[in-house]
Amino acid sequence: DKWCPAVSMDDLENWPEIERAAKEKRRELVFQGPTFDERIAANGGLASAIYSLTLLNYLEVSQCPSLTEIHEGIQRLTTLQSLILCRNRLVSVPNVVGKLKSLKVLDLSANNLTALPEGVTQLKELTTLNVSCNSLEVLPEGLSKCTKLSVINVSKNRLTGFPSDFYSEKLDLLSTLIAYDNSIEQLSGDVHKLAALKVLDLSNNKLKEIPSDLSDCSKLKEINFKGNKLNDKRLEKMVNGCQTKSILDYLRGKGKGRQGEEGADAEGGRKADKGKKQQRKKKEKVADDQDEEEELNKMVARVLHVSDSPTALSVTVGAEVKDVRPYLVCCVVRGMNLQPGNALKRFLMAQTKLHDDLCGKRTIATIATHDVQLIKAPLTYDVKLPTQLKVVSLGRKEMTAVELIKQLQLEADELRKQKKRQNVTGLHKYLQLLQGKAMYPCIVDAEGHVISFPPITNSEKTKIKKTTKELFLEVTSAASLQTCKDVMDALIVKMAELNKFTSEHREEAGSDGEGEGPQDPAASSEPSSELIVQQIRTVDQDGNLKVVYPSKTDLCSDIGNLTVIW
Template sequence: MAATSEQWPEIEKAEKEKRRELVFQGPAVDDKLRACGGQLPPALFSLSLLNYLEVSGCPELRELGDGVGRLSHVQSLVLCRNKLQRIPPALGELRALRVLDVSGNELEELPAEIAQLSDLCTLNVSCNRLRELPAGLERCTKIAGLNLSKNCITEFPPGFLCSQLALLASISAADNRIQELGEEIGLLQGLKSLDLSNNQLTDIPCELADCSKLKEINFTGNKLKDKRLEKMVNGCQTKSVLDYLRVGGRGGGKGKKTENAVKEDVKDKKKKRERKPKKDNGGDEDDPDEELNKMMLKILHISENSSPLIVKASASTKDVRQYIVCCVVRGMNLKPGNALKRFLAAQTKLHDDICDKRTLATIATHDMRLVKGPLLYDARPPKDVKIVPLGRKEIFAKDLVRQLQFEAEEQRKQKKRQNVSGLHKYLHLLDGKENYPCLIDAEETVISFPPITNSDKTKIWKSTRDLFIEVTSSSSLQICKDVMEAIIIKMAELNKFTLENKEEVVCDSEPEPDVGHQVPAACQIPETETGTQLVVEQVRVTDIEGNLKVLYPSKTDLNLATSSFLVVR
């Protein structure tokens, strides 16, 4: 135990404090794992009170160890982005386990004992090397979410798609080698989301239309025999696809319609012609063209991202500006015409309206290429915060505030009125603050000083396509989320406006910025993309010890009740 106390003081501390949660992340943990031969220390498995255990982002973790079965109270086990090559059968002894995340490892198989986890609700095995799933998974009758993306799976296990899985709401099996989706899929009455993009399917069974709750499907990247159906799925027309399957079935062209179905089609077409002039007042939700014109927001889950951006928030921000929500938005097109000016103007308007002149929240946008993670959200004395403000030279925060105060006074004298403009009107938000909030990158460079300014280092250019967005507030976390949703919606609208107006592309006059953050393959968007899709990449904000504070967007975020958007999760 002495060796463990020296090498793993976190374990001894958790035991003394009877902690229920424990998180290990990063290079420091890797060094300890290397000393343990790539395995977790046996002493960890004596923490019988744990109900949440996370070991993530540790390439040295290769073996989990049979002792994991002793963690009898663990409900969530997160082992993502490691180098695990094997999951021991002892995992099946964790009868209280509800969430299992082993995404981003090197697993080639899963133990059959996983089927013994009767309380399992979420299973994420994406980004591995799995060729098949273990038999008997249908016995996990409480499972609601299943993520199998980016593996080598060729089929679902026989008997898996059955009525016993009444709670199964989401299946993500993109980027596999699945060749057939059986008619049993219609037995999943609770299914709401199905992603089988980039597989080897040639048909879609008509029984899929029996899934009454199904709202989101993705079959893009499959070479379907029915070319009309293939065109429809590439347009992401969920309702239209299900209607087509309902009358056609098994990819059988236009389908053999009944006499009543033909009459209904005639009626529908007549109604569409009658409603066409009223398109601006709501239009026809069944119109395929309208489905194609929807603005798409694709959510990239953090477990699908091989290099997620990490943001840690220190406790010192609590007394200054404690709430922060972040995400990455990829696919903006700022090159044509005045696209960049429109984006900056929209951000300013949001600051004036929903942010109530930055008193409720502040938005900061950065060129993701220039953001070098991991990031630290901290509060420091003004004399210790040095930044290169937008359009200015490097300066300490205390000197910048003093300079802005002087400029504000000069403005008042010249204009002979109390109102001031620009950054000067936000100075009062720092009154009485001993420390100033700041966001710091991996090179100890301050890239944001809310609510005053961003750094020139990560400024937005016309060539910017991927943006890191932060929203901070001293009021509430929900305000941060509301503001974040507002700017994402505005970005999608601006992208669509730019596309539809076909403005002339203006070449960059600025030098191409150096790449600071690699774009994950899962969210790369070609330059020739239509422009109607944005990828919103989840960003996790934790405390200094790695405990989760907020993940955005979560399942409850970006649930847009509007016909203009299609959100793919």
């Protein structure tokens, strides 16, 4: 028929994965990266045979820039529960996607979409919608029909607002709304109708006001309004400090104050108080400005230039990594206090959150951290045969990359069975990044030891501990160099925030039961949250500079609440 082209023998010959999936009645199929992109380019799109796999629960086609459209034959895959079409160049999605009545997860992030089809609003089982990193200017009316939605990510688009029916009691399961880096001008007071909302990120938009009704969202745990120029400067200061509880308390107080004013019938009394209020506001502004200056001084990153440190680390990049995982940025950070209480645990949890969110569960980029004192310089970023790449993975004995991936795959399969899942787990997803690669990327020290095997693991030999004073940070990606820089920026900002928290909340070392020997005497001195970020150069095998991080264009002053001193 017109929406399902006939399956040709060429399809089956050129796409053996489809033939195998049909024979074995597989429920999952993943096409990812350059190998499949070449086939899509040669074929003029996805093979039509894929639409005959009506048993599929999970379909992923990602990192294929040649994929610009999806055929209407997609509607035949009525058992699909997860459709992942991220990091391609889709310019449109057919309206028949609304016929995928079993669909729970739809990921269209990092494409070239300017609009979503209305069919999306017919997905009654949808729980997760990710359309971040596109060029959307509006969302379709009727999203409230998707009553099972729990997570919506519309960040990095061109949205100026939400649909009129969006703030609805029907979306009583919506717990996470991520909409940073848009042009949203107003947050409706009806936001309180989203009763299950726990996480709200509207940073870097064009909001002037935050409605007091937001304080009625009783389950809110994390809010982010940074980067909005609010009319209420006191509230703006709280926003820049990410003080969720303080913000909600303040909004709650404003709501009560407004109700009192609305109920008052003495207009003359209000005028009489106006002068006093203005004087009080001036005093509060002066105090707030002083407080804000002190707050900013607590979050400082000082960049140490390569030229100022002759012994600074450098990383030599081999020529062959360009075909596997070409992008890498590194730096060294000093001044991160991991000694007190749960400081180390908080840092590791923050890294995990960055992996899950910004790094797309490690499929977009991967972070690794090392103790500088345990690194034998110089370092080389190169490739090895899977059978020859040996690494002491975190918490494991030494094994080859082949053995490690096989073991991780078995563990991921077992986890999926225990949780009775049919979908690919997060662990499965990043394991598949190396599928079909003849060589694997790794960072090797001067003694030939592999200290990092991205995106899989880093080494037990250089693992950070509470006593770590200097951290070597690396971010690798197959996507772009800017992706690596963005992730590293976010990591350093988060480290500054954690260090500020640690310095303000005195904890005894080892309170989490994970102490590493006696407490460092220096830890008991006056705490400081200033970070020193040492630039690191990556160079090619001839010594030519590839990238230095941070450069003047990195860690811009408008990132978070961080002051960068060059």
